[in-house]
Amino acid sequence: MEFGLLSVLPPLLAIALAIVSRDVVISLLTGIFAGFLILNNFNPLDAVIALLDNIISLFAEGWIAKTLLFSLMVGAVMRLVVDSGGVAGLVHFLTQKSRTIRSGKGALILAYIIGLLIFIESSITSLVAGTVTRPLCDKFGVSRQKLAYVCDATSAPVCSLIALNGWGALLIGLITAQVTDGMLSGSPTRIFIESIPFNFYALIAIALVLVVILRGWDVGSMRHYERQVTPTKLPLPADGGHISRMLVPLVVLIGMMPVSLYYTGNGNFLEGSGSTAVFYAVLASLFVSFLQYVLGGVMSREAWFKSFYHGLSDMLPIVLILVLAFTIGNVTKSMGTGQYLASLAGDLVSPSLIPVIVFLLSSVIAFATGTSWGTFSIMLPIGVSLAVSTGANVELVIGAVVSGGVFGDHCSPISDTTIISSMAAGCNHIEHVNSQLPYALMGGTLAAGLFVLAGLLLA
Template structure:
């Protein structure tokens, strides 16, 4: 198994430990108390949802982290302002994967960089993997449209489809916290993760961040953050060493299923590549598909695969070895084709009831999965339609 795959899987597991430790420390409760009672930033349902939206945008380390933190912070405000949990789940889900796929200094970037590098090493295309990845971000139309549609829906309180009928369901929630812990128990580990991603990209790139190893950077970052929480939480007597150890193991176990999904996704991608599926479809496409429709077709195909499998990462592993040879054979824009894969993977993932981000966003918001899927679907379809039109337009202009 390649080193970057091992590091990506290690990151996916250890992120669970860090999230469990932050939750156990009481830092999230402290942050809620500060925003609500001290800074008095939150004064309405709109401002509460905007806070979760901003958290979703700022915390781009990993989509699961984004959903969990945005949901954990937003839940008490849902109780105070009677915000339907479905709305919070929609905000969590519609910011997590899109922002993680746009700011790719995370596991998403490591995965995509690895898949693109594989196409280069196999001689499918001659290019710089990092440059190609950066170029493809500008064509990630679904992620951009989803972020815009979500913001507009929150700002103007636009409810469409089943969201019109969603109601707040009373649950046990901590609204008033008599002795909250410091919010820095949450903020410092998160800020440290963001900071050390850049540090390790600089180190692994021999002084050039853009040439750094994404998989190594994120893996070493979570290890560093984990060690930091040990000294910080135990040293501050926030928790005992035994509690820290148990919480670390429990958090890692919680994300083992997601790590397993990633492992199988990598395997599927490798099998697809070995079978030459990409080259076969590329030969068919070059004869039967117009160059103007290439990006749109890749987007729709990626959406279908992602919806059916429930994993955007698995879709990337399947579709990038297909899309890149298709684009090369048809002399189309390779970065546009990769952007279509990324967009389609996220779009199908948002619509799928078996998606990990769908389930995590529902869990973090205390919303039923089916309720979340039904209420989010109209917004996702609007964003998907915008992305499809943009792929058609850009393909027409560029060719």
């Protein structure tokens, strides 16, 4: 059954309510219920039953269960490195002993560098950058909203430019399917690499956030949050803390990612499971922290488990939002929201305009569904088909698909990457979305202009 314009209603309702009410949970539930109401012929009882069944069925999906468990357990890691004195030790080392970080700008530059260097998985990128630099930002009076923006702008954009991670594996896999179907010819990896220079939004987002950091450029609500924040000092534990208590668990967390990708991919990084890899990585980090803290005499076994449970409970609100975000993703999939939006471009066949049309459609789909990967899966085959049939540059169109997916994802309050960036920085989710939006729109506008120009030059 085709739902047409009605298929857009649930995600737009959830997004509008989230922005107006600032209550993400109620907004998502409202959008989800509206979707199931439409799917069940406006029978409210059937809609409620379908809603509950769908939420329960989420946990049967291995990657979703692992993602939720990862989110819970990474909260435990974050709490443990704080309670052990690892965070305080890091702050003391960077600001007092080595005096490497002397200002809020320095703290944000550190977050930026972490975002560039840790490109294995976008969630890990945000969480490590946020965990390491949040206490530094607090010390120097940088708002957590600004930190969340830096984490978000250097996670998905950076990961979308790299072939050797889960993002690259997905995109190369989608391109491979087009080669197999005869739509494209040549090496899928080569085609993806040649499309990277056309991933305009990702490149602009990475450059723009550096300008914002270096020039202290605060616009919109970001200016308000920066003016309201006051520096806070992180108290040192009785033994003074030590940097190793933070670095060891985080190095294990980061280092286990490529190892786990290699293992789950049977010797091929590109075939590895991202959700399984982050799950294994956080388990290894927790195990090592137990050995380091308990056997090393930093914490008692009881204190370790107390911090562990507190960390899990800290993440419950975020996990609830993720569950609802995954559920509304299922609703939009069942209603064919992405396919409906993509079909709107069916009559627009000018080769020079195809790239910008694909970029805008991908942006809208990612914004409405909250998933860049889902957008890639929908739009890459459509984009390639449009490019081949009209003579548009294929690599440029693939770049437009990826750019649009990342841009729409950045603007969407129901995106899992946006939610995780809020969590990493420890700020209100809607405040992060609202304060990031002006920068994302600037980047999106510039990217759209570049796709128009490139479409004209390469047609």
